[in-house]
Amino acid sequence: MEADIFEYHKDNPVDVESFQGEKRKLIQPTSSKDPKLEKLKQALVDWINKTLKPEHIVVQSLEEDLYDGLVLHHLLCRFTNVQLPVEEIALTSTSQTRKLEVILEELDKKLGLQDSSQIKWNIKLIHNKDLLATIHLLVAMVRCFQPELELPSNVKVEVVEVEVSSSGIKSCLQIEILTEDSTTGSDSLSNTEREDPIEQLLKLEAHKVNTVKKAILHFVNQNMSNMGLQVHDMDRQFADGVILLLLIGQLEDFFIPLYEFNLTPVSHSEMLHNVTLALDLLNAIGFQMSTVDPQDIVSQDVTATLKVLYALFKKHKGKGERTDA
Missing domain, CATH: 1.10.418.10 (Calponin-like domain)
Structure with a gap:
């Protein structure tokens, strides 16, 4: 020995x-x-x-x-x-x-x-x-x-x-x-536990899904209020990537130069560019967004949009309350 x-x-x-x-x-x-x-x-x-x-x-x-x-x-x-x-x-x-x-x-x-x-x-x-x-x-x-x-x-x-x-x-x-x-x-982990939490959520009763969506929407609006922005339709308003990029910058405390994205996108390619940039930023700072396709968010896929927003909500859910206090 x-x-x-x-x-x-x-x-x-x-x-x-x-x-x-x-x-x-x-x-x-x-x-x-x-x-x-x-x-x-x-x-x-x-x-x-x-x-x-x-x-x-x-x-x-x-x-x-x-x-x-x-x-x-x-x-x-x-x-x-x-x-x-x-x-x-x-x-x-x-x-x-x-x-x-x-x-x-x-x-x-x-x-x-x-x-x-x-x-x-x-x-x-x-x-x-x-x-x-x-x-x-x-x-x-x-x-x-x-x-x-x-x-x-x-x-x-x-x-x-x-x-x-x-x-x-x-x-x-x-x-x-x-x-x-x-x-x-x-x-x-069982197969159910390994499944993405948002995919599990969407299998629940409609009222439970809506409760979670309202909580996430409230979180988004709390953190966007000082920019004079309000989200009413979660499924649609994130499709062009603008609010998503501004929300990421607000939560992660960094400024995304306006020349890096299209502030008023009109074409599908401009929207796709914005959303792709948003997901790249999230991946770069440690979020696991590799399973989310930018095209799905542009196409207003509720599952893809919720996955991204839930990841931000999970990490920063107390930030809006602290800011307002």
Whole structure:
């Protein structure tokens, strides 16, 4: 068993003294190149880069790019609209750990993790570029903030749990589960649960559908009122893409230059351009709109229109109330 640890340190130097008195899990070299692990790492990198593309933040390595708190802070702000009193760029080790302390405290609250035994990361591990802890944190964030995103399932790694004390080093091999099997456990979903929520909605009684549509319409009008715009017919008024683009800009707090779209579209091609731009913007900032065809919205397809509006409503449903307060 000791030979396993020495083999690990030969390929992956670790400061053993830095976690004396603690238990720490280290991914075995045989698992570190596992194709499933590599696929999960790439999926998380892609998710981060897609989410933070509007902020021009690009992550290349989970091990090297998340330890100082900058990326985690921007992800937290993007999904929760929480603004934390931390410096944008922390240059020293002390300021980085202080920043991580504030961010992880807020993240743990948002993730609903009150039981410390559920938390598989901490300030020290993240700051020390611990890959296992970083992946556990990011997977938890995806599950909480963007549960519709499919991550590679059934990803497991072999780890050696090391405990360093004054009497020596104790270790044991374990299997660490990073994502559950897609057919069992917490990741399993029935066909009904996997179905798009809007498609489920439209199968309900007409009065229930109308109740949800009214709630979304109220949300839209609350956020468009300061622009002097009012939506009365949800099925028709989003077909040319103009109100949709203005709504996205209003909710996501950015200005879309007027030369980028047609403010008064008259032709089908101009409407299609507007709607395509709107969906591209949503995909760029982390919404999963790849299943929505721009042509369907232009054609006044109620399902396609509701999918887009519901995604915005789900993320920003409290924004109108806060603005009016």
